[in-house]
Amino acid sequence: MSDQQQGAAPAIYKGLTGVPVDYTAISKVNPETNSLLYRGYPVQELAASVTFEEVAYLLWYGELPDDAQLAAFEERERALRGLDHEVKRVIDELPLTAHPMDVVRTAVSVIGASDPGADDASPEANLDKAIRLFAKLPSIVCYDQRRHRELEFVEPRDDLGYSANFLWQAFGEAPELAVVNAFDVSMILYAEHSFNASTFAARVITSTMSDLYSAVTGAIGALKGPLHGGANEAVMHAFAEIGTADAAAGWLDAALAEKRKIMGFGHRVYKNGDSRVPTMRDALERMVEHYERPDLMRLYIALEEAMAERKGIKPNLDYPAGPTYHLMGFDTETFTPLFVASRVTGWTAHIMEQNAANALIRPLSVYNGPDERHVPVRG
Numbered sequence: 344m345s346d347q348q349q350g351a352a353p354a355i356y357k358g359l360t361g362v363p364v365d366y367t368a369i370s371k372v373n374p375e376t377n378s379l380l381y382r383g384y385p386v387q388e389l390a391a392s393v394t395f396e397e398v399a400y401l402l403w404y405g406e407l408p409d410d411a412q413l414a415a416f417e418e419r420e421r422a423l424r425g426l427d428h429e430v431k432r433v434i435d436e437l438p439l440t441a442h443p444m445d446v447v448r449t450a451v452s453v454i455g456a457s458d459p460g461a462d463d464a465s466p467e468a469n470l471d472k473a474i475r476l477f478a479k480l481p482s483i484v485c486y487d488q489r490r491h492r493e494l495e496f497v498e499p500r501d502d503l504g505y506s507a508n509f510l511w512q513a514f515g516e517a518p519e520l521a522v523v524n525a526f527d528v529s530m531i532l533y534a535e536h537s538f539n540a541s542t543f544a545a546r547v548i549t550s551t552m553s554d555l556y557s558a559v560t561g562a563i564g565a566l567k568g569p570l571h572g573g574a575n576e577a578v579m580h581a582f583a584e585i586g587t588a589d590a591a592a593g594w595l596d597a598a599l600a601e602k603r604k605i606m607g608f609g610h611r612v613y614k615n616g617d618s619r620v621p622t623m624r625d626a627l628e629r630m631v632e633h634y635e636r637p638d639l640m641r642l643y644i645a646l647e648e649a650m651a652e653r654k655g656i657k658p659n660l661d662y663p664a665g666p667t668y669h670l671m672g673f674d675t676e677t678f679t680p681l682f683v684a685s686r687v688t689g690w691t692a693h694i695m696e697q698n699a700a701n702a703l704i705r706p707l708s709v710y711n712g713p714d715e716r717h718v719p720v721r722g
């Protein structure tokens with residue numbers, strides 16, 4: 344007889360907290376040492392010494408590229424940056440009230456629906472699709488931001504690296520090196536984080552032998568929520584509500600009294616601070632100096648300190664990333680789409696890993712509804 348039949352309460356792992364569900368060779372999140380490794384490399388070292396393109400290559404191929412491999416990879420990515428007429432047409436038909444995450448999700452779905460090889464799940468075909476999405480997401484994100492600003496689309500440039508081109512397409516101006524570097528760091532830090540909710544969603548979809556585009560579309564939906572990627576936007580909304588540093592503690596007390604979650608703080612896995620925050624905070628500080636906005640850093644520190652004092656909870660990556668994107672000039676609603684553009688690398692690496700050793704993901708539930716009963720006979 345099973346435990347359930349004998350009446351023993353089965354263990355429920357609500358939110359799958361602390362439950363290992365599979366192996367991965369892509370990244371290691373270690374809350375004890377407060378470290379994050381991509382394919383064995385500390386993410387801080389990667390952020391300091393390689394580009395986001397090299398990190399994408401590392402996540403997909405398992406090794407950093409040599410010069411020739413990088414040159415070939417960059418050429419391939421740069422050639423795929425443009426947007427088809429069909430994708431632009433569908434975006435144009437969406438109302439301006441649609442959240443940019445909904446636009447990005449729809450655009451990826453359109454690219455999938457337009458790909459006659461969408462269901463080819465061979466490693467080569469999936470890598471091809473992953474690189475295509477990686478190359479096109481900056482165009483999608485920038486197309487929508489510029490549509491909101493009533494500005495023309497800026498065509499991608501193949502003489503610029505990924506991050507420089509992204510900023511070029513967003514703002515139509517040659518970006519400054521310091522800004523490109525800070526943006527590239529953010530893309531590297533956001534790229535991959537083991538079995539987070541959106542990656543797990545992608546793996547669940549892949550486990551049914553569905554296609555890569557469907558898995559990425561589902562992952563975008565999971566990332567949108569404010570308990571996950573949507574928090575980077577929510578941080579900026581909170582900063583706007585607070586106003587200035589001296590109002591931070593009072594605002595926090597009122598928010599906690601209302602039992603509100605403070606966005607950009609806390610983490611399911613890290614309980615002593617997010618391994619990526621120091622690197623992203625450095626990038627934010629550089630941007631604060633670059634744009635001469637010490638007031639923003641004062642507010643950042645005031646809320647961080649008040650939260651540590653009141654709750655002992657530390658910031659996650661979304662806390663420094665939100666204000667960094669704000670300083671660069673992105674619309675607040677574009678922040679989570681920027682996260683998508685980065686995380687598509689991690690998602691697709693996981694989709695390929697799941698495909699290579701697949702088992703349908705289907706956990707059990709414990710029924711707690713009414714006992715068996717019967718439909719009353721009418722008349």
Ligand SMILES: CC(=O)SCCNC(=O)CCNC(=O)[C@H](O)C(C)(C)COP(=O)(O)OP(=O)(O)OC[C@H]1O[C@@H](n2cnc3c(N)ncnc32)[C@H](O)[C@@H]1OP(=O)(O)O
Pocket residue numbers: 358569570571572574603604605606607608609610611612654656659660661
């Ligand atoms: C890139 C990323 O996706 S990082 C995560 C981004 N998300 C956010 O920033 C949203 C705000 N943070 C949160 O909601 C949570 O910290 C999560 C969802 C990220 C993690 O949640 P969990 O691991 O389930 O932590 P849990 O909810 O158990 O928190 C433990 C306690 O700390 C409290 N807590 C955790 N984070 C916060 C927060 N940001 N604000 C207020 N209280 C918090 C909880 O209310 C809980 O208190 P209780 O024991 O009195 O009920």
Ligand SMILES: O=C([O-])CC(=O)C(=O)O
Pocket residue numbers: 533535536538539540571610611612659660
């Ligand atoms: O790991 C998580 O649960 C959330 C997170 O930080 C990420 O996806 O980058």
